[in-house]
Amino acid sequence: GDSVTQMEGPVTLSEEAFLTINCTYTATGYPSLFWYVQYPGEGLQLLLKATKADDKGSNKGFEATYRKETTSFHLEKGSVQVSDSAVYFCALNSGGYQKVTFGTGTKLQVIP
Amino acid sequence: GAVVSQHPSRVICKSGTSVKIECRSLDFQATTMFWYRQFPKQSLMLMATSNEGSKATYEQGVEKDKFLINHASLTLSTLTVTSAHPEDSSFYICSARDGGNPYEQYFGPGTRLTVT
Numbered sequence: 001g002d003s004v005t006q007m008e009g010p011v012t013l014s015e016e017a018f019l020t021i022n023c024t025y026t027a028t029g030y031p032s033l034f035w036y037v038q039y040p041g042e043g044l045q046l047l048l049k050a051t052k053a054d055d056k057g058s059n060k061g062f063e064a065t066y067r068k069e070t071t072s073f074h075l076e077k078g079s080v081q082v083s084d085s086a087v088y089f090c091a092l093n094s095g096g097y098q099k100v101t102f103g104t105g106t107k108l109q110v111i112p
Numbered sequence: 113g114a115v116v117s118q119h120p121s122r123v124i125c126k127s128g129t130s131v132k133i134e135c136r137s138l139d140f141q142a143t144t145m146f147w148y149r150q151f152p153k154q155s156l157m158l159m160a161t162s163n164e165g166s167k168a169t170y171e172q173g174v175e176k177d178k179f180l181i182n183h184a185s186l187t188l189s190t191l192t193v194t195s196a197h198p199e200d201s202s203f204y205i206c207s208a209r210d211g212g213n214p215y216e217q218y219f220g221p222g223t224r225l226t227v228t
Contacts, residue, residue, distance in 0.1 A: 045219070053201070100217055104155045
């Protein structure tokens with residue numbers, strides 16, 4: 001079945017540091033890939049997505065590229081801010097009406 | 113963009129009582145809604161898939177008689193936790209799929225349930 005593997009956290013970075021959160025997946029067919037963000041006490045927000053190989057999703061300075069050859073969708077940001085502190089979930093959807101499969105989440109803490 | 117609301121955002125109830133949580137799609141029709149449960153510091157666990165006008169499909173290990181789901185309209189699904197116990201305390205999140213864009217789910221803000 002489908003699965004998503006994320007690097008374990010927490011990840012602690014200083015403000016303006018470079019961020020990478022690794023995500024790899026196993027899926028049938030050609031899934032759509034997502035990164036969701038959850039701020040403390042809140043629900044999930046879609047951060048970015050990519051629907052086919054080599055697509056790059058981007059939003060709020062975050063980027064992730066759909067790499068079919070390595071089955072990866074790593075999240076990156078060049079310069080993190082304290083306000084980026086949250087839990088980040090990598091997820092996939094194998095086909096329009098299939099359920100979304102989530103990774104375990106990676107907590108990011110950015111310190112001033 | 114598509115908005116999903118949940119009500120209430122927080123609820124505290126006594127053990128043995130039932131609690132109903134509503135999930136609404138505000139600006140689109142959702143033929144399918146999903147209910148997730150999130151334990152502290154853990155990922156989301158899909159509990160059930162709710163289809164408008166039909167019975168919900170529950171994931172393995174989820175008690176359908178305890179977690180009653182009703183999807184009576186294209187914009188509303190409800191989750192009722194019956195005879196709640198402290199171990200049911202959790203963060204419950206719903207999501208809705210826009211029938212016109214099936215690859216995306218839109219998530220509600222979540223409901224924090226505390227059973228005392």
